Every structure is written in C-alpha cells, then in structure tokens.
Amino acid sequence: MPYQTLLTGLSDGIFTIIINRADKLNALNTTVMQELGEAFDEIYADPAVKSVIITGAGPKAFVAGADISEFVGLSVAEGSALAQRGHDLFFKIERCPKPVVACVNGFALGGGCELAMSCHFRIASSNAKFGQPEVNLGIIPGYGGTQRLTRLIGKGRAMELILSANMIDAATALQYGLVNYVVEPEQLILKAQELLITINSxxxxxxxxxxxxxxxxxxxxxxxxxxxxxxxxxxxxxxxxxxxxxxxxxxxxxxxxxx
Structure with a gap:
C-alpha cells in the first residue's frame, strides 16, 4: 500500500522499508510511527514476506531521532502516552515472526537508535553513528532505549552513552556488539540481502x-x-x-x- 513517509517494496521475499524524510534526516514523527505500524501489520499478514530490511533515505541518516517539534508543550500524561506508543511499535517490530534487519546508513540517534535496536540485528555502513542524546533535551530515551541498549552492550557502556549523550562510530558499535557487521555504504543493502537470502531458505x-x-x-x-x-x-x-x-x-x- 502507498505511504506518505515510507518507500516500500517486496523482492525475493524481502520487504524493504525506506524511511523517506531525507530533508529531516528521516526523523520519526507521528506519521512515520503510524505508517511503520501499518507496514508491520502488512508484513505480519502477507505470507509472501519472508524477511524485512529497514533503512533511511539519503546518504546521511538512518533516523537522526524523533521530531522534537512534536514534544513541545506536552504534559506528563501526554509524554507518557507518546512513549507508550513508541514502545508498542517497537515491540511489534521486535516480536515480528519474520527476521527484521536494520541497515544503518548514517546517523542512528535517539529514536533512530531505538528503532535499530528493536530490529533483530543490525548492519552498519562505515559512516554510521549511534547515540542516545536525549539528556541534552532534558529527557531520557523513551522508546525502549534504556532497556535495549543495556541488554545489547552492557550496563556500564549504556550508562556512559546515555548519560554523556556522546555518539559512537560504526567501528566502536561493532566492538560493543551493537551491530553485526560494518560495510562500506554501497555494500550495505547487498550485505543484508545476502544474509536474508540464506535465512529465507x-x-x-x-x-x-x-x-x-x-x-x-x-x-x-x-x-x-x-x-x-x-x-x-x-x-x-x-x-x-x-x-x-x-x-x-x-x-x-x-x-x-x-x-
């Protein structure tokens, strides 16, 4: 089905989702989140879909974070409800019965890092950057980042990254176990397809x-x-x-x- 913020396609059993807001570094707004949920409803229901790739449009970003303009003026209850919607979506991705791979093609920050971590594993391009910079905004990761990052890289490293708001590069993410592979940008989708063709068999x-x-x-x-x-x-x-x-x-x- 057509989407406003996503480009999707199915080839050889692999359903590819491209978050298509390159001018906004593919930031997650309400529409993106809603459409990702709808895309995964489609993925769950379609037997022709065997596996999934998620990536971002353009050369700079996977997803550079949430759309902060939507955070301004929220009450405590509205902030909690926003986080819950993020949790519900990312659990839907994490619990997908079909393998989901994040192809991280640039910045994966805040909600973008959380989206990548909700996938079953991650492949990064050599120019990828990861981070949870929410404390710079006076908030914390709200879409599962405090939990998934700790599980993936350990408490000490997760504490440091979240409390400092520092970014790490792809090589460090590989060393930490946050990603499975680092490849050159032009090889990113090809590497995921190669793995998924094997898994799809x-x-x-x-x-x-x-x-x-x-x-x-x-x-x-x-x-x-x-x-x-x-x-x-x-x-x-x-x-x-x-x-x-x-x-x-x-x-x-x-x-x-x-x-």
Whole structure:
C-alpha cells in the first residue's frame, strides 16, 4: 500500500522499508510511527514476506531521532502516552515472526537508535553513528532505549552513552556488539540481502519460533527455557519439520512451505 513517509517494496521475499524524510534526516514523527505500524501489520499478514530490511533515505541518516517539534508543550500524561506508543511499535517490530534487519546508513540517534535496536540485528555502513542524546533535551530515551541498549552492550557502556549523550562510530558499535557487521555504504543493502537470502531458505515457522524463544530471554513475564521447550515441541506438528528431517536423511535440499 502507498505511504506518505515510507518507500516500500517486496523482492525475493524481502520487504524493504525506506524511511523517506531525507530533508529531516528521516526523523520519526507521528506519521512515520503510524505508517511503520501499518507496514508491520502488512508484513505480519502477507505470507509472501519472508524477511524485512529497514533503512533511511539519503546518504546521511538512518533516523537522526524523533521530531522534537512534536514534544513541545506536552504534559506528563501526554509524554507518557507518546512513549507508550513508541514502545508498542517497537515491540511489534521486535516480536515480528519474520527476521527484521536494520541497515544503518548514517546517523542512528535517539529514536533512530531505538528503532535499530528493536530490529533483530543490525548492519552498519562505515559512516554510521549511534547515540542516545536525549539528556541534552532534558529527557531520557523513551522508546525502549534504556532497556535495549543495556541488554545489547552492557550496563556500564549504556550508562556512559546515555548519560554523556556522546555518539559512537560504526567501528566502536561493532566492538560493543551493537551491530553485526560494518560495510562500506554501497555494500550495505547487498550485505543484508545476502544474509536474508540464506535465512529465507530456512523453515519459516522454525524461524518464528526461534525469534520468539530468543526474545523470551528478556521477557520478565515468561520463562525462556519453558518457551523454548514448548516452541521446540510445536515444531513437530509442522509439515516443514517432516520435510526437513526427510531431506536430511535423503541427502537432498529441503523445500519448506511454511506449514
């Protein structure tokens, strides 16, 4: 479907989302957030979509932050409601049963860093910069940044980045474990596509189960080991499990159908 602030396309099972506000460094405003939610509703529902890439338009920014002009004059309740909407969206991305990769092509600051961290993993171009500069505005990260950054890079480093509002470059992000790969800008989407073509060849229901079980590590409302046991068992009810086992024993390549 057409969007005002997003460019989307589907090729070889990979659904690409480009946040298309280059003149605003792809800042997250209400429309972008709403349309990202709608795009993920489409992704969840469409069996032709096997995986997702999120990136930003232009050479400068993935997403350089939230649209601060929308913050002015908010009450406490309105600020909390804004944060909750961000949490709801980023949980929708994090819990997507199809792999989601952030291709960070420049600045990923504030809400942009939080968006990247809600994806299942991240690939950065060599010119990427990451940071949570919210304390410069008298606020804190509100879309999950205090939690996801700490989980990804550890308490000490997260404390330093959030409290100092400093940025780190792509090489440091790789060293910290915030990103999986750093590549030259012209190789960014190609690297993601290469990985996702491999992932897309696997059993879709098994991928969804693995994502759910891995996410359960950080879900305080559930026992991750129990989630794994149940998800493992559920796989045995799928046609893909039967096909995968048969293909292995018959020494042929499995053909998965997502059933």
């Amino acid at each position: 696997k059993a879709p229901l098994a991928l969804a189960a693995a994502i759910k079980a891995i996410n359960a590590v950080y879900d305080e409302t559930t026992n991750g080991f129990e989630t794994e046991v149940l998800a493992f068992g559920d796989c045995f009810a799928t046609e893909d499990m039967k096909e995968g086992a048969s293909a292995f024993l018959e020494k042929r390549k499995a053909v998965f159908t997502g059933k």
